[in-house]
Amino acid sequence: MEKELWPRNEADLCIRCAACMAICPVSRVTPLFPGPKQAGPGAQRFRRPDEPSMDPWIDLCIGCQLCDMVCAAGVPISELNLIAKAKYLDEKGRPLRDWLLTHTHLFGSLGSMFSPIVNFFLKNRAFRWLLDVTFQIDRRRVLPAYESPTFRQWFRQHRSQGEKKVAYFYGCFTNTNEVDVGKATVEVLEANGFEVVLPRQQCCGIPMLGNGNFRGAHKIGAKNVPPLLEAVRSGMEVVFSSTSCGHMIRHEYDHLLHLEGAKEVSSHLFDLMEFLRNLHESGHLRSPFQKTPLKVAYFAPCHLKSLGIGFPTLHILRLVPGLSVENVEAHCCGLGGTFGFKKEKYDISEEIGRDLARALSAIEPDTVLSECEGCRMQIRHLTGLRTLHPIQLLRDALSR
Amino acid sequence: MHFDLIVIGMGLTGLMAAKTAAERKKKVLLIGKGFGTLTLFSNTIDLMGILPEEVPVKESLPLWIEEHPDHPYGKVGMEKIEEALSSFLSFFPPPYTFQSRNGANSLVPTGAGTLRPTYLIPSTMMKGIGLREKKALIVGFKGYKDFYPHRFSDLFRCRAMTVDLEEAHGAEVSATTLARWMEEPSFRQRLTEGIKKEWKGEPLLGFPALLGLRDPMVVRRDLEKRTGASIFEIPVLPPSMPGMRIFNTFREKLIRMGVTFLLGQSVSRLLLRGDRCEGVEVAHAPLVNTYTGERILLATGRFIGGGLRADSSRIEEPLLGLPVTQPPSREGWFEEAFFASSGHPVHRAGVVVDSMFRPLNEGGKPIFENVWVAGTILAHHDSLYEKSKEGIEIATGYTAALKALGG
Numbered sequence: 096m097e098k099e100l101w102p103r104n105e106a107d108l109c110i111r112c113a114a115c116m117a118i119c120p121v122s123r124v125t126p127l128f129p130g131p132k133q134a135g136p137g138a139q140r141f142r143r144p145d146e147p148s149m150d151p152w153i154d155l156c157i158g159c160q161l162c163d164m165v166c167a168a169g170v171p172i173s174e175l176n177l178i179a180k181a182k183y184l185d186e187k188g189r190p191l192r193d194w195l196l197t198h199t200h201l202f203g204s205l206g207s208m209f210s211p212i213v214n215f216f217l218k219n220r221a222f223r224w225l226l227d228v229t230f231q232i233d234r235r236r237v238l239p240a241y242e243s244p245t246f247r248q249w250f251r252q253h254r255s256q257g258e259k260k261v262a263y264f265y266g267c268f269t270n271t272n273e274v275d276v277g278k279a280t281v282e283v284l285e286a287n288g289f290e291v292v293l294p295r296q297q298c299c300g301i302p303m304l305g306n307g308n309f310r311g312a313h314k315i316g317a318k319n320v321p322p323l324l325e326a327v328r329s330g331m332e333v334v335f336s337s338t339s340c341g342h343m344i345r346h347e348y349d350h351l352l353h354l355e356g357a358k359e360v361s362s363h364l365f366d367l368m369e370f371l372r373n374l375h376e377s378g379h380l381r382s383p384f385q386k387t388p389l390k391v392a393y394f395a396p397c398h399l400k401s402l403g404i405g406f407p408t409l410h411i412l413r414l415v416p417g418l419s420v421e422n423v424e425a426h427c428c429g430l431g432g433t434f435g436f437k438k439e440k441y442d443i444s445e446e447i448g449r450d451l452a453r454a455l456s457a458i459e460p461d462t463v464l465s466e467c468e469g470c471r472m473q474i475r476h477l478t479g480l481r482t483l484h485p486i487q488l489l490r491d492a493l494s495r
Numbered sequence: 496m497h498f499d500l501i502v503i504g505m506g507l508t509g510l511m512a513a514k515t516a517a518e519r520k521k522k523v524l525l526i527g528k529g530f531g532t533l534t535l536f537s538n539t540i541d542l543m544g545i546l547p548e549e550v551p552v553k554e555s556l557p558l559w560i561e562e563h564p565d566h567p568y569g570k571v572g573m574e575k576i577e578e579a580l581s582s583f584l585s586f587f588p589p590p591y592t593f594q595s596r597n598g599a600n601s602l603v604p605t606g607a608g609t610l611r612p613t614y615l616i617p618s619t620m621m622k623g624i625g626l627r628e629k630k631a632l633i634v635g636f637k638g639y640k641d642f643y644p645h646r647f648s649d650l651f652r653c654r655a656m657t658v659d660l661e662e663a664h665g666a667e668v669s670a671t672t673l674a675r676w677m678e679e680p681s682f683r684q685r686l687t688e689g690i691k692k693e694w695k696g697e698p699l700l701g702f703p704a705l706l707g708l709r710d711p712m713v714v715r716r717d718l719e720k721r722t723g724a725s726i727f728e729i730p731v732l733p734p735s736m737p738g739m740r741i742f743n744t745f746r747e748k749l750i751r752m753g754v755t756f757l758l759g760q761s762v763s764r765l766l767l768r769g770d771r772c773e774g775v776e777v778a779h780a781p782l783v784n785t786y787t788g789e790r791i792l793l794a795t796g797r798f799i800g801g802g803l804r805a806d807s808s809r810i811e812e813p814l815l816g817l818p819v820t821q822p823p824s825r826e827g828w829f830e831e832a833f834f835a836s837s838g839h840p841v842h843r844a845g846v847v848v849d850s851m852f853r854p855l856n857e858g859g860k861p862i863f864e865n866v867w868v869a870g871t872i873l874a875h876h877d878s879l880y881e882k883s884k885e886g887i888e889i890a891t892g893y894t895a896a897l898k899a900l901g902g
Contacts, residue, residue, distance in 0.1 A: 112733060112799070117734035126664055165758070169761065349780065376496055409750070424743065
């Protein structure tokens with residue numbers, strides 16, 4: 096971490112009001128994390144770039160950014176935590192486990208190619224036990240299965256047609272693990288007259304950033320910006336279906352990673368549901384939906400909330416006749432990207448998720464919708480309920 | 496996006512204004528840069544705490560208003576104040592609701608060991624009224640530093656105990672952690688066992704106000720069943736769980752009503768054209784998002800919320816640069832005594848509005864055609880001294896929204 100990246104001393108904006116303590120999902124479930132007030136601006140006053148880190152608990156910040164959202168004083172709490180986490184891990188050293196969890200994009204296509212064998216191992220108890228004891232990847236966590244062909248391979252056979260081009264950042268998980276999310280996105284966009292284009296892309300880098308690896312995230316982000324910029328400069332808007340990838344590119348690429356050209360990309364980059372809502376607002380949403388008599392629960396991911404665009408999914412879902420939509424009143428799902436896979440954090444992750452599971456059991460939905468693959472994974476894991484990206488439901492509701 | 500009404504500020508004022516407009520089928524954007532002070536200070540609903548406890552406020556408040564025509568209540572009027580309060584209460588049907596005792600103020604015991612006059616009291620606090628005449632055991636928690644049961648019990652001449660919780664592992668525990676544990680039946684069982692060790696049959700048990708966030712009445716009823724005692728909550732230091740309950744209830748219902756709810760976003764600039772405000776700009780690095788609206792309602796609060804800003808000599812309203820009525824110089828801000836009996840003049844500073852809640856310039860003319868101002872940012876009240884904060888927020892948030900919608 097370079098010293099010039101250190102933030103201004105914004106810790107002094109904190110008035111110690113404790114609003115962040117009222118929302119932090121981690122400190123709510125464990126006394127091991129002192130909470131955002133103490134971990135962020137509190138400890139920040141004692142941190143010096145040239146002195147060793149004194150924050151062994153900083154790694155427990157899950158990075159949900161909910162504290163930033165409720166702070167009326169404008170303290171960038173999660174950012175202070177992230178930078179402190181980076182320093183702590185830089186000094187302490189990162190386990191091989193963290194490298195594995197943040198580099199899954201490197202073996203995604205292999206996983207997809209050999210998916211029958213790979214999936215056998217991922218499900219296998221003995222293999223999971225092995226991961227647990229050798230790498231501290233918790234054996235209770237179900238590892239996501241790979242699919243074949245990948246979304247990109249499927250798209251190559253698919254001829255997208257439309258009056259206007261739109262670029263799509265699908266993210267690794269859609270590409271190799273939930274291909275149908277990508278297919279549904281393409282179908283709904285095409286139903287609205289768009290030709291879908293896939294710019295060259297790789298992992299957005301959020302797993303690395305979340306683990307305090309600024310250098311790795313910067314390196315990977317620098318590869319994503321040029322193709323996206325090219326799409327933007329040729330007059331296309333870019334949509335993303337994963338709110339975590341989207342938040343990373345839209346906000347962190349410029350703000351935290353200072354990637355050249357990122358700002359220009361940001362202003363043409365839209366959350367998929369936000370894009371559809373904007374179409375609806377301007378009277379251009381074409382797809383009249385057919386009657387869909389289902390009861391769904393919608394869970395807004397943390398990174399959707401920190402995009403600051405409201406709840407566009409609720410807006411669009413309300414257009415589907417017969418659909419009963421309940422917004423789930425719970426904060427953070429607790430998975431936190433790679434957080435919930437780590438053995439020493441699994442219990443915290445599950446405990447945070449229990450509040451969400453409880454809220455869901457009160458709703459008793461047919462299906463749970465969320466834009467974030469992590470949230471969907473956690474919801475399936477804790478409740479066994481069927482989960483979908485909202486775009487999959489919209490695709491199914493398209494009148495044809 | 497384009498809205499019928501843009502409400503800036505997510506405190507109780509903004510929440511009430513958004514509710515009022517959404518109930519009238521308006522398309523509403525509610526935008527707030529953080530939790531309002533609701534989640535910090537609000538436990539009960541103050542209306543005018545300085546009025547006597549013996550007289551129903553329905554009788555005493557109109558007389559007080561007559562003597563203070565400049566007060567925000569003077570612009571709302573008694574009829575609309577009552578309407579606004581019932582609108583607020585419609586979000587809180589029993590069992591967890593708010594009520595007054597005989598329509599008058601009552602004295603609620605606080606975590607500081609004082610008695611505080613207030614008007615509407617959450618159901619979980621009702622049994623604490625008249626505590627001095629009762630026999631009670633006050634329960635605190637080891638590691639929870641925001642409530643000291645023994646200080647409280649010394650002042651109220653009752654007994655106190657501190658429960659040592661196994662699950663705290665000897666560390667500090669926060670209010671939210673305790674509130675969450677309280678929702679677990681198994682936790683309540685262990686807690687009851689812990690209490691029974693020191694309980695001498697007192698008919699009343701007092702807890703800091705953290706009997707759960709979602710269903711405090713379920714938590715209370717269950718604890719009453721397990722212990723056989725009556726239970727009440729005591730309002731304590733921030734964050735306020737009763738305030739969180741209010742905020743969460745509004746958020747849930749407003750989102751269901753289709754209000755566009757932007758928490759954590761701060762308005763960086765208003766788009767002005769002539770005497771109209773056409774929308775707001777929201778900076779979210781590296782982007783600036785623009786939202787346009789027919790009407791803008793400013794409910795940004797006072798100093799903590801950022802609605803008013805003070806440097807060493809002047810107080811200003813930072814968003815629109817509205818005139819702020821204030822003492823002529825800093826020397827006039829404070830009385831000499833910290834607990835001055837009439838309050839400090841600085842607290843009466845604020846934005847002056849007409850009877851329609853439109854901000855006025857120094858010449859007494861409305862500055863904008865489509866901007867309304869409500870809540871504690873208004874001038875000519877001292878909610879700290881009067882104990883009128885929530886009342887002003889509810890009454891003016893409701894009324895200003897009605898005026899903005901032409902009602």
